[in-house]
Amino acid sequence: MKLRVEVVALDCLMVRLFDEIAETNMPWMLAASESLRAAFAGHLIDLVPSYTTLMVHYDLNALSPAQARELIALALIDLSPNARTRGTCHVLPVWYDLSVGPELSLLSQRSGLAVEEVIRRHCEREYQVFALGFAPGFAFMGLVEEVLAAPRLNTPRKKVAAGSVGIAERQTAAYPVVSPGGWNLIGRTPTKLFDRNRDGYSLMQPGDTVRFEAVGHAEFINLGGDDTPLEAQA
Amino acid sequence: MSRLMIEASTALCLLQDAGRFGVRHLGVTQGGAADWRSMSWANWLLGNGLDASVIEITLGGFTVVAEDDCVLALAGADLGAQVDGEALAPWRSFRLHKGQRLQFTRPLLGARAYLAAPGGFDAPKVLGSSATVVREELGGLDGMGHALGKGASLSYSGNSLVLLRELPGQWVPDFTGEPLLDLVLGAQIGEFGGQSLFDAFNSVWSIDSRADRMGIRLLGAALQYQGQPMISEGIPLGAVQVPPDGQPIVLLNDRQTIGGYPRLGALTPLALARLAQCLPGAKVRLRPVVQEMAHREQVEYLQRFTHR
Numbered sequence: 001m002k003l004r005v006e007v008v009a010l011d012c013l014m015v016r017l018f019d020e021i022a023e024t025n026m027p028w029m030l031a032a033s034e035s036l037r038a039a040f041a042g043h044l045i046d047l048v049p050s051y052t053t054l055m056v057h058y059d060l061n062a063l064s065p066a067q068a069r070e071l072i073a074l075a076l077i078d079l080s081p082n083a084r085t086r087g088t089c090h091v092l093p094v095w096y097d098l099s100v101g102p103e104l105s106l107l108s109q110r111s112g113l114a115v116e117e118v119i120r121r122h123c124e125r126e127y128q129v130f131a132l133g134f135a136p137g138f139a140f141m142g143l144v145e146e147v148l149a150a151p152r153l154n155t156p157r158k159k160v161a162a163g164s165v166g167i168a169e170r171q172t173a174a175y176p177v178v179s180p181g182g183w184n185l186i187g188r189t190p191t192k193l194f195d196r197n198r199d200g201y202s203l204m205q206p207g208d209t210v211r212f213e214a215v216g217h218a219e220f221i222n223l224g225g226d227d228t229p230l231e232a233q234a
Numbered sequence: 235m236s237r238l239m240i241e242a243s244t245a246l247c248l249l250q251d252a253g254r255f256g257v258r259h260l261g262v263t264q265g266g267a268a269d270w271r272s273m274s275w276a277n278w279l280l281g282n283g284l285d286a287s288v289i290e291i292t293l294g295g296f297t298v299v300a301e302d303d304c305v306l307a308l309a310g311a312d313l314g315a316q317v318d319g320e321a322l323a324p325w326r327s328f329r330l331h332k333g334q335r336l337q338f339t340r341p342l343l344g345a346r347a348y349l350a351a352p353g354g355f356d357a358p359k360v361l362g363s364s365a366t367v368v369r370e371e372l373g374g375l376d377g378m379g380h381a382l383g384k385g386a387s388l389s390y391s392g393n394s395l396v397l398l399r400e401l402p403g404q405w406v407p408d409f410t411g412e413p414l415l416d417l418v419l420g421a422q423i424g425e426f427g428g429q430s431l432f433d434a435f436n437s438v439w440s441i442d443s444r445a446d447r448m449g450i451r452l453l454g455a456a457l458q459y460q461g462q463p464m465i466s467e468g469i470p471l472g473a474v475q476v477p478p479d480g481q482p483i484v485l486l487n488d489r490q491t492i493g494g495y496p497r498l499g500a501l502t503p504l505a506l507a508r509l510a511q512c513l514p515g516a517k518v519r520l521r522p523v524v525q526e527m528a529h530r531e532q533v534e535y536l537q538r539f540t541h542r
Contacts, residue, residue, distance in 0.1 A: 200260075
């Protein structure tokens with residue numbers, strides 16, 4: 001880890017902890033987040049974690065850039081990951097089906113694996129939530145096995161159904177709400193990912209982990225899933 | 235409680251406040267008034283908290299009729315406002331009597347006007363703010379992120395100040411001419427070539443028609459980033475990012491929370507407030523500033539709002 005603090009705006013500093021995306025970053029990122037939140041306390045406006053960085057947006061009325069840098073240095077001086085800062089593990093039920101996940105066949109062709117095997121392998125790993133972005137509650141997770149990796153679609157879809165589960169390169173994600181999107185879709189989860197009435201709003205938080213669990217059509221519907229085929233919604 | 239009935243509106247007329255904070259780690263955008271300075275003055279004129287809910291009117295096409303006598307305030311762009319056909323200049327509070335019609339016609343100077351009411355317009359707070367973000371279905375009158383629509387009713391519950399007032403002339407922001415926008419230099423500045431750095435700060439940039447509350451594209455010399463591809467990271471308000479086509483985009487209130495394009499840096503809040511008043515085709519220049527200096531200038535500016 002090579003820690004750097006960079007200027008990004010009048011009242012924002014970027015704390016850069018790593019240069020590569022890796023699952024092993026996460027315990028450090030979580031520990032740093034916790035430490036920075038405690039150090040800035042009421043003067044923190046937002047802390048935006050991403051794969052390798054933490055952007056600190058602080059109250060410019062309370063702190064000068066120099067004071068903010070000092071707080072960051074103090075917060076991170078004795079950084080060490082610990083069990084306390086491990087995230088929650090979520091299990092997301094997914095109905096893997098061509099009608100809601102049309103790229104199942106593409107991934108099967110690319111990998112030379114049967115569709116069932118693609119599904120089995122997607123469910124096999126426990127993924128890290130690296131960052132949330134793109135839309136409220138949209139969690140960038142990874143890393144999927146190399147053999148399942150696939151580039152984004154050349155032409156993004158104008159409308160991707162809520163709950164759609166997809167793969168882009170070695171990352172996987174689920175769309176919290178209907179939105180445009182270019183990920184390879186492989187299934188759909190009935191789980192509500194962002195809810196303004198839930199404590200914490202987003203089911204997944206940076207640093208959490210996620211496992212996908214294949215469910216049949218009946219269970220998907222039972223859990224409140226919407227099985228409207230993708231084409232019908234376009 | 236007093237009410238205003240919306241007689242005409244557009245998709246660019248939105249309920250806004252200072253924005254949504256403490257939730258950006260969840261992928262929720264900031265939102266809020268694109269010209270925070272004009273919003274703050276509109277509220278200041280009524281003695282409101284500076285972040286009370288206001289109406290952001292972009293370009294015009296907005297009309298309300300008063301259902302009660304009221305005192306409102308107007309700041310920001312001159313969108314040809316009229317009260318029953320009589321011109322109303324911005325940067326003042328004014329009376330609207332029951333049955334009178336306030337109409338915004340077309341942009342005469344600037345792009346965004348802010349209409350404030352005593353205590354702020356009533357609206358539910360969603361994730362701590364009433365700021366309307368259409369894309370995220372958050373905020374606004376119904377909390378679901380809808381623009382203000384014809385037939386809707388605006389209400390407020392604060393007490394009207396008896397005295398009307400105007401913003402002192404020397405404090406009225408200048409929306410004329412070719413603004414010089416201060417840019418706090420960011421970490422990737424050294425990764426742009428010498429010619430690109432020269433062009434960035436010595437040429438004239440033109441505001442593209444591709445401009446909305448997510449970002450404003452600047453047209454001019456193509457800037458070349460020579461560094462490594464970046465991993466997505468948090469984007470501050472006002473970030474000036476440079477996509478592969480070399481035409482910078484200034485990111486505004488409704489931007490995505492993380493992104494991976496290299497950046498020159500970020501505009502200062504005052505520069506951003508000025509940019510938010512530029513119409514497509516307007517010309518701007520960029521000026522590099524360092525963080526500490528920009529911070530002092532901002533703190534000094536904010537002192538003005540403490541005058542009562």
